[in-house]
Amino acid sequence: xxxxxxxxxxxxxxxxxxxxxxxxxxxxxxxxxxxxxxxxxxxxxxxxxxxxxxxxxxxxxxxxxxxxxxxxxxxxxxxxxxxxxxxxxxxxxxxxxxxxxxxxxxxxxxxxxxxxxxxxxxxxxxxxxxxxxxxxxxxxxxxxxxxxxxxxxxxxxxxxxxxxxxxxxxxxxxxxxxxxxxxxxxxxxxxxxxxxxxxxxxxxxxxxxxxxxxxxxxxxxxxxxxxxxxxxxxxxxxxxxxxxxxxxxxxxxxxxxxxxxxxxxxxxxxxxxxxxxxxxxxxxxxxxxxxxxxxxxxxxxxxxxxxxxxxxxxxxxxxxxxx
Amino acid sequence: xxxxxxxxxxxxxxxxxxxxxxxxxxxxxxxxxxxxxxxxxxxxxxxxxxxxxxxxxxxxxxxxxxxxxxxxxxxxxxxxxxxxxxxxxxxxxxxxxxxxxxxxxxxxxxxxxxxxxxxxxxxxxxxxxxxxxxxxxxxxxxxxxxxxxxxxxxxxxxxxxxxxxxxxxxxxxxxxxxxxxxxxxxxxxxxxxxxxxxxxxxxxxxxxxxxxxxxxxxxxxxxxxxxxxxxxxxxxxxxxxxxxxxxxxxxxxxxxxxxxxxxxxxxxxxxxxxxxxxxxxxxxxxxxxxxxxxxxxxxxxxxxxxxxxxxxxxxxxxxxxxx
Numbered sequence: 001x002x003x004x005x006x007x008x009x010x011x012x013x014x015x016x017x018x019x020x021x022x023x024x025x026x027x028x029x030x031x032x033x034x035x036x037x038x039x040x041x042x043x044x045x046x047x048x049x050x051x052x053x054x055x056x057x058x059x060x061x062x063x064x065x066x067x068x069x070x071x072x073x074x075x076x077x078x079x080x081x082x083x084x085x086x087x088x089x090x091x092x093x094x095x096x097x098x099x100x101x102x103x104x105x106x107x108x109x110x111x112x113x114x115x116x117x118x119x120x121x122x123x124x125x126x127x128x129x130x131x132x133x134x135x136x137x138x139x140x141x142x143x144x145x146x147x148x149x150x151x152x153x154x155x156x157x158x159x160x161x162x163x164x165x166x167x168x169x170x171x172x173x174x175x176x177x178x179x180x181x182x183x184x185x186x187x188x189x190x191x192x193x194x195x196x197x198x199x200x201x202x203x204x205x206x207x208x209x210x211x212x213x214x215x216x217x218x219x220x221x222x223x224x225x226x227x228x229x230x231x232x233x234x235x236x237x238x239x240x241x242x243x244x245x246x247x248x249x250x251x252x253x254x255x256x257x258x259x260x261x262x263x264x265x266x267x268x269x270x271x272x273x274x275x276x277x278x279x280x281x282x283x284x285x286x287x288x289x290x291x292x293x294x295x296x297x298x299x300x301x302x303x304x305x306x307x308x309x310x311x312x313x314x315x316x317x318x319x320x321x322x323x
Numbered sequence: 324x325x326x327x328x329x330x331x332x333x334x335x336x337x338x339x340x341x342x343x344x345x346x347x348x349x350x351x352x353x354x355x356x357x358x359x360x361x362x363x364x365x366x367x368x369x370x371x372x373x374x375x376x377x378x379x380x381x382x383x384x385x386x387x388x389x390x391x392x393x394x395x396x397x398x399x400x401x402x403x404x405x406x407x408x409x410x411x412x413x414x415x416x417x418x419x420x421x422x423x424x425x426x427x428x429x430x431x432x433x434x435x436x437x438x439x440x441x442x443x444x445x446x447x448x449x450x451x452x453x454x455x456x457x458x459x460x461x462x463x464x465x466x467x468x469x470x471x472x473x474x475x476x477x478x479x480x481x482x483x484x485x486x487x488x489x490x491x492x493x494x495x496x497x498x499x500x501x502x503x504x505x506x507x508x509x510x511x512x513x514x515x516x517x518x519x520x521x522x523x524x525x526x527x528x529x530x531x532x533x534x535x536x537x538x539x540x541x542x543x544x545x546x547x548x549x550x551x552x553x554x555x556x557x558x559x560x561x562x563x564x565x566x567x568x569x570x571x572x573x574x575x576x577x578x579x580x581x582x583x584x585x586x587x588x589x590x591x592x593x594x595x596x597x598x599x600x601x602x603x604x605x606x607x608x609x610x611x612x613x614x615x616x617x618x619x620x621x622x623x624x625x626x627x628x629x630x631x632x633x634x635x636x637x638x639x640x641x642x643x644x645x646x
Contacts, residue, residue, distance in 0.1 A: 138462060140462060140463050142482075142563070143479070149479045153476045156466070157476070243465075
């Protein structure tokens with residue numbers, strides 16, 4: 001089996017590649033190719049690497065011509081950057097997905113036995129308030145960021161190309177992935193990881209929102225589980241609704257902090273410095289806080305059941321690696 | 324005030340143009356331009372006409388450069404055609420909307436006082452089953468046709484360009500417009516009008532679905548009301564959710580036929596010939612049947628309250644004109 005990871009140089013892409021290199025997919029050995037604008041120095045051994053921008057002319061079509069059996073489409077600029085640079089957001093987060101789908105359709109039409117699985121990492125940013133207490137699987141997408149609009153549009157394209165049988169796609173709306181190892185990024189959600197990761201590494205962390213802010217989280221380990229499960233799921237079970245809300249943990253920043261205190265003590269918690277940032281507050285205010293992801297649970301997607309468990313995953317998987 | 328109607332040669336476009344030529348918009352006189360691939364011989368007098376395809380390179384951008392105050396974007400190929408010709412559906416129903424929005428953004432950036440109202444005719448085809456008894460304003464878009472996917476994607480683009488302040492857009496999800504005057508078209512919904520119009524004109528009409536089929540209708544007169552109301556509404560009242568389910572009449576084909584019998588008698592009804600068509604049945608089966616369009620009602624959008632009233636509008640507005 002041949003798999004392609006778009007955005008394979010990113011945090012989730014690298015973890016996914018490492019997992020597939022070690023375990024394959026559905027018991028099969030996988031010939032793995034990663035594509036991204038850059039790769040970390042300690043990138044996954046044994047995977048082919050292609051460096052370039054998915055937004056460059058001809059790149060998505062050229063990738064389609066390699067006819068992967070599974071495509072993990074994680075390539076995207078983050079919410080904060082897409083909000084700050086409108087043109088770049090659409091140029092990276094929407095148009096290449098269209099070009100890729102058209103490339104895959106051309107391959108399918110040349111050889112109708114070719115119908116790749118595409119797993120697209122969408123986001124809970126496809127939603128916009130006002131919200132019910134828990135967002136159901138039938139709640140509308142009404143994004144309040146460009147990033148959310150772009151994700152929502154890619155979902156609709158992938159669903160229609162799948163309905164027509166050109167590809168076999170699934171869009172998974174990831175919770176905020178937390179605790180991210182490594183450096184902060186330009187995502188407006190970056191601080192949700194920062195306030196746990198930095199203190200655990202003995203550094204101060206800025207908290208730009210009120211600690212009453214409630215949000216929806218899952219660990220990087222859960223993200224890898226979501227992706228591999230989506231890659232191997234029987235998509236007939238989706239019954240034509242190919243965008244899924246995934247399970248996660250709903251908690252407030254205060255609850256995140258209490259979980260950190262439980263696991264690491266008071267001195268660590270003291271490294272969190274509240275410093276409200278109205279720009280970030282405004283973006284995060286528009287984000288969902290809680291879900292009832294019944295379809296995903298029935299389909300076998302799994303996440304943590306508490307934020308303490310999420311921190312423990314970071315301690316087990318990343319802190320010991322020094323990231 | 325200057326208004327542009329894209330799809331101005333179509334049935335709704337012509338009626339809208341005729342209405343605006345006679346009544347203006349919000350009490351103001353309107354300098355009107357129509358754009359379409361073709362116009363009827365009895366086209367609206369007093370409106371400028373541009374003939375061409377919105378899907379041709381450079382056309383949407385050139386139209387944006389004319390800086391209309393209001394743009395009615397009705398240009399689209401119909402559901403049946405978009406389903407039969409996949410590439411054409413996306414080429415006409417999605418890409419030109421993107422190009423138009425980018426053109427309008429360029430005009431806005433050159434002169435930030437320019438922020439045109441755009442009224443986009445979306446459709447209840449953005450929805451896909453299974454449905455609740457009545458579709459609420461918070462029900463998800465999960466289209467089961469390419470036409471529906473394209474409309475849904477245009478909605479998301481228009482909302483995001485509006486959120487950023489480049490335009491001031493609103494997407495109105497029209498019920499099936501019934502009774503359409505004139506000839507049948509390639510829309511899978513064409514028969515909903517045909518079974519009323521043809522018998523009233525002394526001709527046989529094919530009924531391709533079971534008479535238990537329930538659907539959601541409004542008259543062409545209501546459509547013009549929706550469009551002009553959307554063009555003049557205070558969009559602040561939309562609170563960021565710029566795609567609206569509109570009011571209409573929910574009834575079965577059997578109820579349509581009984582309304583026709585009431586108004587025109589048994590001999591007219593006998594001209595309806597049931598002849599099931601599995602392709603049309605499958606498309607229509609996926610369409611919504613009933614709505615609770617609370618937001619649109621609160622915002623002052625109005626439709627008929629019975630199918631009999633809808634037929635009466637046809638008798639008053641079109642049959643006497645011989646269409």
